[in-house]
Amino acid sequence: MGLLAIGTPLDWPEAKKVASHVREWGIEQLLAIWRRAKGKERDAMLWGDEIEYLVVAYDDDKREVKLSLRQADILEALAKDEELLKKGGGVPDLNRGTNRSGKTAPTFHPEFGRFMLEATPGAPWGIGFKDLLDVERDMKWRREIAKDHMHANEYPITMTTFPLLGDRKSITPFYPPSGARLRSQFVPDEIANPHIRFPTLAANIRSRRGRKVELNVPVFHDDKTIWPFKDPTVNYDLHDWPEDDDVRNGAAKENCIYMDAMAFGMGSCCLQITFQAKNTEEGRKMYDQLSPLGPILLALTAATPIYKGFLADTDVRWNQISRAVDDRTPEELGEEPLKNDRWRIPKSRYASNSTYISQDSRLRPEYLDPDLVVDEKLKARLIEGGMDDLLATHFAHLFIRDPIVVFNEDLQELDLKKTDHFENLQSTNWQHMRFKPPPPGNEIGWRVEVRPMEIQITDFENAAFSVFIVLITRAILSFDLNFYLPIPRTTENMETAHKRDAVLNEKFYFRKDVLPPRRTARSSALNGASAPASGTTTPSYQQSRPSTPLFRPVEEEYALMSVDEIVNGSNENRFPGLVPLVESYLDSLNVDVETRCELAQYLALVRGRASGKLWTAAKWIRHFVREHPEYKQDSIVGDGITFDLVKAVERVTKLEGKDGFGREMLGRR
Ligand code: ADP
Numbered sequence: 012m013g014l015l016a017i018g019t020p021l022d023w024p025e026a027k028k029v030a031s032h033v034r035e036w037g038i039e040q041l042l043a044i045w046r047r048a049k050g051k052e053r054d055a056m057l058w059g060d061e062i063e064y065l066v067v068a069y070d071d072d073k074r075e076v077k078l079s080l081r082q083a084d085i086l087e088a089l090a091k092d093e094e095l096l097k098k099g100g101g102v103p104d105l106n107r108g109t110n111r112s113g114k115t116a117p118t119f120h121p122e123f124g125r126f127m128l129e130a131t132p133g134a135p136w137g138i139g140f141k142d143l144l145d146v147e148r149d150m151k152w153r154r155e156i157a158k159d160h161m162h163a164n165e166y167p168i169t170m171t172t173f174p175l176l177g178d179r180k181s182i183t184p185f186y187p188p189s190g191a192r193l194r195s196q197f198v199p200d201e202i203a204n205p206h207i208r209f210p211t212l213a214a215n216i217r218s219r220r221g222r223k224v225e226l227n228v229p230v231f232h233d234d235k236t237i238w239p240f241k242d243p244t245v246n247y248d249l250h251d252w253p254e255d256d257d258v259r260n261g262a263a264k265e266n267c268i269y270m271d272a273m274a275f276g277m278g279s280c281c282l283q284i285t286f287q288a289k290n291t292e293e294g295r296k297m298y299d300q301l302s303p304l305g306p307i308l309l310a311l312t313a314a315t316p317i318y319k320g321f322l323a324d325t326d327v328r329w330n331q332i333s334r335a336v337d338d339r340t341p342e343e344l345g346e347e348p349l350k351n352d353r354w355r356i357p358k359s360r361y362a363s364n365s366t367y368i369s370q371d372s373r374l375r376p377e378y379l380d381p382d383l384v385v386d387e388k389l390k391a392r393l394i395e396g397g398m399d400d401l402l403a404t405h406f407a408h409l410f411i412r413d414p415i416v417v418f419n420e421d422l423q424e425l426d427l428k429k430t431d432h433f434e435n436l437q438s439t440n441w442q443h444m445r446f447k448p449p450p451p452g453n454e455i456g457w458r459v460e461v462r463p464m465e466i467q468i469t470d471f472e473n474a475a476f477s478v479f480i481v482l483i484t485r486a487i488l489s490f491d492l493n494f495y496l497p498i499p500r501t502t503e504n505m506e507t508a509h510k511r512d513a514v515l516n517e518k519f520y521f522r523k524d525v526l527p528p529r530r531t532a533r534s535s536a537l538n539g540a541s542a543p544a545s546g547t548t549t550p551s552y553q554q555s556r557p558s559t560p561l562f563r564p565v566e567e568e569y570a571l572m573s574v575d576e577i578v579n580g581s582n583e584n585r586f587p588g589l590v591p592l593v594e595s596y597l598d599s600l601n602v603d604v605e606t607r608c609e610l611a612q613y614l615a616l617v618r619g620r621a622s623g624k625l626w627t628a629a630k631w632i633r634h635f636v637r638e639h640p641e642y643k644q645d646s647i648v649g650d651g652i653t654f655d656l657v658k659a660v661e662r663v664t665k666l667e668g669k670d671g672f673g674r675e676m677l678g679r680r
C-alpha cells in the first residue's frame with residue numbers, strides 16, 4: 012500500500028463536498044503523467060510479487076490461537092534491524108523509489124488489518140530464468156525475517172482469512188466491539204491499522220453507504236447443521252449506534268454467515284503480481300489478455316472455506332472483499348429511484364474489471380461491457396488532453412467513484428508533479444487487473460497488476476503461481492495469443508469461481524481459438540536466455556489448425572470449459588491449454604535441463620490443481636475440519652479445531668509435505 016500521507020482527513024459529508032474537485036485534479040494529474048510518459052519506450056521487463064501474512068499468536072497450554080495486533084511493533088522492529096537495512100531491506104522509505112542494483116533484502120509493508128503484514132522482494136525481478144528460480148527462496152527468506160521479528164509464540168501464516176475473525180476472543184490484545192469507526196458487532200475499531208487513512212476509509216465507506224457494509228456468505232449445509240441456518244452470533248438487541256438497526260432491518264440473511272465490517276474483507280490476504288511493460292502498448296495488451304484469466308486463477312487458488320467460525324459453502328474470498336468496501340448508496344444499487352446520485356452502478360469498487368484498453372485490432376466492440384458507467388465530462392477532458400478514447404473510457408469509468416479519504420491539506424493547490432488525487436481514485440478501485448501509470452520522479456514504467464489470486468499456504472505454491480503468471484504472460488506476448496472474451500462473461504466467471512470446488516465441478520466461459528490464425532507465432536527471448544536462431548517458432552499443435560474466419564458471431568468464439576480443459580487442454584474444443592502453451596513457449600527457448608526441471612515442479616502444481624489430482628487449500632482446510640474429532644457436522648469451526656488447523660497450516664508451511672502431511676495439496680516434493 013502506498014500513499015500513507017499524514018494530514019487531517021475529512022469526515023464523509025465534508026469529503027463528499029469536494030469529491031468533484033478531487034476528481035478534476037486527479038484527471039489533470041493523470042494527463043500530466045500521460046503527456047510525460049505516453050511515449051516511454053524500452054522499459055525493462057520487470058515484475059514483482061506481493062505476499063500478505065496473518066500474524067497469529069498461540070497459547071499452547073490453552074490450545075488457542077488468536078490474531079496478534081502487533082503489526083506496528085513488528086514493522087518497527089524490522090525498520091530498526093541494522094543488518095537488514097545494510098542489505099537494502101526492512102521497511103522502505105516510501106519515497107525511496109526502486110532500487111534495482113543487485114540483490115536487496117525484502118521489504119515489509121503495513122496492510123489494512125492490524126494483524127497483517129505484506130512483504131515484497133527488495134527490488135523487482137527481471138524475467139531471466141535465474142530470477143524465476145530465486146522467487147521461492149526469496150519468499151522463504153521473507154517469512155524467516157518476518158518470524159525473526161516476532162515473539163516466540165507468533166508466526167506469519169499465509170491463510171487468506173483467519174477462521175475465527177469476528178469472534179470476540181480471536182484477537183490479542185483484547186478490545187471489545189464496537190467502535191465509532193466500524194460500528195461492528197463483531198470486531199473492534201482496533202482491528203484496523205491505526206494509521207488515520209484506514210479507519211477513515213472504513214468510516215467513510217459506511218457513511219457514504221448510509222449503513223454498515225453487509226457480507227452474507229452462504230453457510231455450508233452439513234449433516235447436522237441446524238436448518239434453516241440463522242447465524243447464532245448476530246445480536247439483534249444492540250442499541251449503541253444507529254447502525255445497530257441494520258440487522259433489525261434484515262441485513263443478516265437466512266442460511267448465511269453475516270459480517271458487518273471492512274475488516275472481514277480487507278483483512279484477507281492475497282497474492283498479487285505486477286509487471287512492467289516495455290511501453291504503453293504492451294502494457295495495455297497485457298491488461299486485456301490477462302483479464303479473462305482472472306476467474307480461472309481465482310478458482311485454481313481457492314483457499315477460503317471458513318468465515319467467523321463457520322464452514323462456508325463458497326471457496327474464495329473475492330466477493331467478501333467486494334462487499335466489505337461496497338460504498339454504493341441505495342440509489343446507486345438500484346434499490347431506490349435515482350434522486351441525489353448520478354447513476355446506477357452495477358459493481359462494487361472492488362470487483363472484476365469492466366474495461367478493455369488495448370488498441371488491438373482483435374478487440375471487437377462486442378467484447379466491451381454494455382453496462383459500463385462512465386463520467387462523460389471527465390472522459391471529454393481526457394480526450395481533449397490528448398488521451399485516446401479507449402484509455403480515456405477506462406479512467407473515466409474508474410472516476411465515477413467518489414474519493415473516500417481526502418486530506419484537507421491536499422486541497423490548497425494543484426501540484427501536477429504529484430499523483431495524490433489521481434491515486435486517491437485509482438488505488439480505491441480494486442479491480443482484478445490494475446493498469447498502473449508511471450509515477451513521476453523516477454524511471455518506473457507502465458505496469459499491470461494481476462490481483463485475483465488467493466494467497467497459498469506455502470511459499471512453494473505462491474512461487475509456483477507467480478512463475479506461472481510470468482510464463483503465461485511471456486507466452487501471450489511471444490505467440491501473440493488472443494484470450495479476448497466479452498467482459499460480461501468474465502464477470503459471470505468470477506461468480507462461478509466462488510462455488511465450492513469450482514475448480515473441479517464448474518465450467519467457465521473461455522475463448523477456443525487463442526492462437527493467431529495461420530500466422531507463424533513470433534517468439535521473443537527471455538532476458539538473459541538465448542533465443543532460437545530463427546527467432547520464430549510455431550507451437551506444434553497449431554500447424555494443423557484451420558484458419559478462423561474473422562467475423563463469426565462472438566458467441567461462437569468461446570465455449571464453456573472446465574478449469575482442467577482450460578489449463579491442461581481440451582480435445583473437444585481443440586483448445587491447447589494454458590500450461591501446454593507455456594511449455595511450448597519454453598520449448599522455443601534454449602532452457603537448460605535443470606531450470607526446466609525446476610519450472611516443471613511449478614507447472615505440475617498448476618496442472619494438478621486443475622485436474623483435481625491436487626487439492627486446493629479450500630478443499631484441504633474443509634477436509635481437515637470435517638475429519639477433526641471435535642467437529643460435530645454442524646458447520647461450526649470451534650477454538651480447538653482452529654488451533655489444530657492453524658498448527659497444521661504452519662506444519663505444511665515449514666515441511667511442504669515432505670513428511671507426507673499435506674501431500675494431497677502439494678504433491679510429492
Ligand atoms: P501495490 O500498490 O500494489 O501495493 P507495491 O508497491 O506493493 O504495489 O509493489 C508491487 C510489486 O511491484 C512489488 O513486488 C514490487 O517489487 C514490484 N515493482 C516495483 N517496481 C516495479 C517495476 N518498475 N516493475 C515491475 N514491478 C515493480
Ligand code: MG
Nearest residue numbers: 012063122129
Ligand atoms: Mg497488499
Ligand code: MG
Nearest residue numbers: 012061120129
Ligand atoms: Mg503492496
Ligand code: MG
Nearest residue numbers: 012013061129
Ligand atoms: Mg496493496
Ligand code: MG
Nearest residue numbers: 012013014438
Ligand atoms: Mg503501492
Ligand code: MG
Nearest residue numbers: 061283284460
Ligand atoms: Mg498490489
